[in-house]
Amino acid sequence: MNIRSWLIIGLGNPGEKYAETRHNVGFMVADAIAMGHKAEWSDERNEPPWLEANFSVASERITVLKSLTYMNLSGQAIKKKAEQLDVVPSRCVVIADEYNFPVGRIHLRKGGSDGGHNGLSSVIQELNTTEFWRLRCGIGRDFSPGGLVDYVLSPFPETDYTLLKQAILRAAEAVDTIIRQGAEKAMQSVNRDVSPL
Numbered sequence: 001m002n003i004r005s006w007l008i009i010g011l012g013n014p015g016e017k018y019a020e021t022r023h024n025v026g027f028m029v030a031d032a033i034a035m036g037h038k039a040e041w042s043d044e045r046n047e048p049p050w051l052e053a054n055f056s057v058a059s060e061r062i063t064v065l066k067s068l069t070y071m072n073l074s075g076q077a078i079k080k081k082a083e084q085l086d087v088v089p090s091r092c093v094v095i096a097d098e099y100n101f102p103v104g105r106i107h108l109r110k111g112g113s114d115g116g117h118n119g120l121s122s123v124i125q126e127l128n129t130t131e132f133w134r135l136r137c138g139i140g141r142d143f144s145p146g147g148l149v150d151y152v153l154s155p156f157p158e159t160d161y162t163l164l165k166q167a168i169l170r171a172a173e174a175v176d177t178i179i180r181q182g183a184e185k186a187m188q189s190v191n192r193d194v195s196p197l
Contacts, residue, residue, distance in 0.1 A: 004059065004060055004061065004091070005060070005061045005062070005063065005085045005086070005087045005091065006060060006061070006062050006063070006087070006091050006092075006093065006178070006179055007063050007065060007078070007081060007082055007085060007087045007091065007092045007093070008030065008033060008062060008063065008064045008065065008092075008093045008095070008175055009026070009030075009064075009065045009066075009067070009074075009078055009092065009093065009094045009095065009123075010026035010027045010028070010029055010030025010031075010033075010064070010065070010066050010095045011023075011026035011027070011067070011071060011074055011094060011095060011096045011097070011117075011119040011120070012024035012025075012026050012027030012028075012030075012066065012071065013070050013071050014066075014068040014070065018153065020155040020156065021152065021153050021154060021155055021156075022097055022099075022139040022140075022151065022152045022153075022154065022155070022156060023071060023097055023139075023152040023153055024097075025095075025096075025097045025137045025139060025164075025167075025168070026094075026095040026096050026097065026119075026137070027066055028164075028168050029095045029135070029137065029168050029171040029172055029175075030053075030064050030065070030066050030095065032168050032169065032171070032172040033053075033064050033172045033175055033176075034053035034055075034064050036172055036176075037053075037055040037057075037062075038055075039053035039054060039055040039064065040053060041053050041066075043068075046077065046080075046081075048067070048068075048069045048073070048076045048077045048080065049067075049068035049069065049077070050065050050066060050067045050068055050069075050077040050081065051065070051066045051068065052064065052065050052066075052081065057176075057179050057180060058180070060179050060180075061085075062179060063081065063085060065077065065078065065081055071118055071119040071122075072118045072119070072121075072122055073122055074119045074122045074123060075119075075122035075123040075124070075125055075126030075127065076122070076126055078092070078094075078123055078126060078127065079126040079127055082127070089127050089129050089131050089132040090110070090131055090132065090133075092127070092132040092133065093132070093133040093134075093135055093175060093178060093183070094119075094120065094123055094132060094133065094134050094135070095134075095135045095137065095171060095175075096117055096119055096120055096134060096135070096136055096137070097117075097136070097137055097138075097139045097152065098115070098117075098136035098137060098138055098139065099138075099139050099140065099141040099143075099148065099151070099152065100115070100138075100141065101136065101137075101138025101139075101140075102138045102140050102163075103138050103139060103140045103156070103160045103163045103164055103167065104138060104163035104164070104166060104167045105137075105138040105167070106135060106136065106137050106138065106167055106170055106171050106174065106190055107135075107136045107190065107191055108133065108134070108135050108136075108174060108178075108183070108186055108187045108190045108191060109133070109134055109136075109187065109191075110131060110132070110133050110134070110183065111130045111131050111132075112130060112134070113130070120134065133178070133183050135171055135174060135175070135190075137167055137168075137171055138167065139152065139156075140160070170190070174186050174189070174190045177189060177190075
């Protein structure tokens with residue numbers, strides 16, 4: 001049987017200080033994916049540091065990764081793991097926060113710019129391509145001019161918890177669809193549902 005790999009990356013910052021912040025929604029989705037497949041996180045003394053969880057679905061081998069280098073250097077760990085797995089960028093899915101979408105909305109696409117997201121910028125730089133999949137999760141944009149950094153590094157308010165939980169579950173389900181039916185099928189399903197507005 002031909003075993004193929006997917007590398008699923010949740011972007012975020014390590015440590016309790018950042019665990020519940022908007023910028024860490026990628027980590028939250030990665031945790032949900034690993035939990036859903038009963039996969040344990042391990043660090044394997046990686047350098048640069050990352051956590052990974054591994055499982056298989058049919059003939060697909062899945063590695064979920066959380067870089068521990070902090071957001072701005074995320075691409076370093078991703079590049080090294082992709083090389084270890086011999087995974088091409090088109091079989092990498094990067095999960096990131098998106099302030100241009102309201103909390104609860106998710107969107108899947110391949111390619112495009114970093115949109116001002118430092119984590120995505122690092123991934124593009126290290127992989128030397130934009131041709132990987134991005135699963136963007138809305139965090140809203142309730143901040144004043146110049147307030148973006150403080151906003152993304154602050155926790156979600158309790159009023160967002162229900163929408164956030166739903167979005168995390170839908171994002172995890174979208175990754176399952178990517179694995180089982182392909183990214184194009186997942187894109188059709190995920191991007192058709194633009195709620196909430």
